[in-house]
Amino acid sequence: MNRSLYTLLLHLALPVICLRLLWRAWRAPAYARRVGERFALGLPPLRRGGIWVHAVSLGESIAAAPLIRELLQRYPHLPITVTSMTPTGSERIQALFGDRIQHCYLPYDLPWACARFFRRVQPRLALIMETELWPNHIHQCARQGVPVVLANARLSARSARGYARFAGLTAPMLAELSLIAAQTEAEAERFRQLGARPGCVAVTGSIKFDLQVDAALQQRASQLRGEWGAQARPVWIAASTHAGEDEIILAAHRQLQTRFPEALLILVPRHPERFAAVFELCLREGFATARRSCQEAVSTQTGVLLGDTLGELLFLYALADLAFVGGSLVENGGHNLLEPAALGKPLLSGPHLFNFLEIANQLQAAGDLLQVRDAGELLGALQQLFAEPERAAQMAAGGLGVLRANQGALGRLLDGLERLLPHAPA
Structure with missing residues (x-):
């Protein structure tokens, strides 16, 4: 061609392109909005x-x-x-x-x-x-x-x-x-x-290694966790999730709560058009779910905080103790692992990381990436890291070292x- x-x-496909946009x-x-700009x-x-x-x-x-x-x-x-x-x-x-x-x-x-x-x-x-x-x-x-x-x-x-x-x-x-x-x-x-x-x-x-995190971000996150009364509460985030991943993540979270009843999951779908559907899924699965977009209070009864806002992902990462990066349990190729690494978070992902293979290999070699294939393996990794904070801290230090070495x-x-x-x- x-x-x-x-x-x-491309011209012949214009009707299909317009239908897809609709x-x-x-x-x-x-x-x-602003459809004219696309032409x-x-x-x-x-x-x-x-x-x-x-x-x-x-x-x-x-x-x-x-x-x-x-x-x-x-x-x-x-x-x-x-x-x-x-x-x-x-x-x-x-x-x-x-x-x-x-x-x-x-x-x-x-x-x-x-x-x-x-x-x-x-x-x-x-x-x-x-x-x-x-x-x-x-x-x-x-x-x-x-x-x-x-x-x-x-x-x-x-x-x-x-x-x-x-x-x-x-x-x-x-x-x-x-x-x-x-x-x-x-x-x-x-x-x-x-x-x-x-x-x-x-x-x-990769210029993604040159990410600089504002210290005020960590301070804001610490303050909000204090307002939630969640300083000692196990909090993890599953970010940039795709269809097919949320069910796996919620299944692991349900089992995690049997050992850590106060565990809180921050669930952040990758695409805004999925926010409503994922919220409904959380409710169907029986989780008390707060929506970030509505500024709903996170209480001791809240099991899931849905990150249904735009432009806040770094802040939501900062709120968590552990970070799972989505697009990796399904064959999407993964998403940016370096943002949570720069915030000092131990990293978890699925096995499908072909879009970030070199970065993933470096993080894994430094000890700051655990790959899991299903809900059972995700549960095992979460339980281990919450039970062994020293290992979690070592993983986080390894990730920060990778960032510094590649800047x-x-x-x-x-x-x-x-x-x-x-x-x-x-």
């Missing part, structure tokens, strides 16, 4: 000639935050335009940066929408976070001589096999990138094999950007 065929198929809007009303219609006023950063969804928005802060500091005279594709990513970016940046949804990868978006933004540099590759947007930048950087680039062996099946499309697209800042050498080699220019591929590490990727990435943006005022 080449880019022309891809574009034709379906998502039915499940999560936020998708019904480069009704875009907000945008200053031209700056840096464009694309962070597709919530995870990439979180990862991009330290980079955006550095760009604002290093290039104060250039407008920073940040795009996303999901309401959760959009809300996180706006909550973090407000009017310090320009923001809109990225239009679909249709040539006419790409051209209209490019005319409005006219960036001097384009930064795409991780693996969100759109052939027509990248080609539009390349045609206009705008360097395109794939920042914090990751590419699992599974994804690489998928890209290889469409070499006629992906090889020219990767060849148009000016810099691929890969997280690991294995991923860098996969990009080279798929058609990226070898001289444009560099191993910079510096953000600086290496910024050095690469300066070579592509030499005349920008700093």
Whole structure:
């Protein structure tokens, strides 16, 4: 498949794309807002000639935050335009940066929408976070001589096999990138094999290791646990869960309460459209459940706190003693393990971590990651860690050591950007 065929198929798929958007809007009303932006219609006023950063969804928005802060500091005279594709990513970016940046949804990868978006933004540099590759947007930048950087680039062996099946499309697209800042050498080699220019591929590490946690966050969490009367209460979090995981987690929690009757679970579904369904599931399973979005009080009778808010995940991690990171009991590939590690939490996950394999291996080698396959194994790990606080503390220390040993990727990435943006005022 080449880019022309891809574009034709994308146009033919427009009715399906629109129906899917309607379906998502039915499940999560936020998708019904700002629909025109997805076709480069009704875009907000945008200053031209700056840096464009694309962070597709919530995870990439979180990862991009330290980079955006550095760009604002290093290039104060250039407008920073940040795009996303999901309401959760959009809300996180706006909550973090407000009017310090320009923001809109990225239009679909249709040539006419790409051209209209490019005319409005006219960036001097384009930064795409991780693996969100759109052939027509990248080609539009390349045609206009705008360097395109794939920042914090990751590419699992599974994804690489998928890209290889469409070499006629992906090889020219990767060849148009000016810099691929890969997280690991294995991923860098996969990009080279798929058609990226070898001289444009560099191993910079993951900027997720450069996460800095505000000390005030821990203080706020400690204060809230005090208000709950839960300083000595066993509290664990299951975060970024997907369909099929919540039942397993609740089953483990029910058994955990037979040994630790006061145990509290903070359950945080990954997608907002699942908040209501997971709340109903908790009630059906017989748990006294409080909803964070309603600021409902957590009492000694509360068994589950549903984290049904946006932009609070770090704070919810800080409230817990142990952290399970979801998207890993099902074959989703896992989510960011480094946020709870940076907060000094012992980590648990399922076995499906192919999106974060290198990070998971390092954490496991340092002793700060226990992988479980089902409710029974999850229960065993929770019981052990709550019964052995010394081991939990050792795990947490191992995770913090991994973070410290891998920091510096953000600086290496910024050095690469300066070579592509030499005349920008700093």
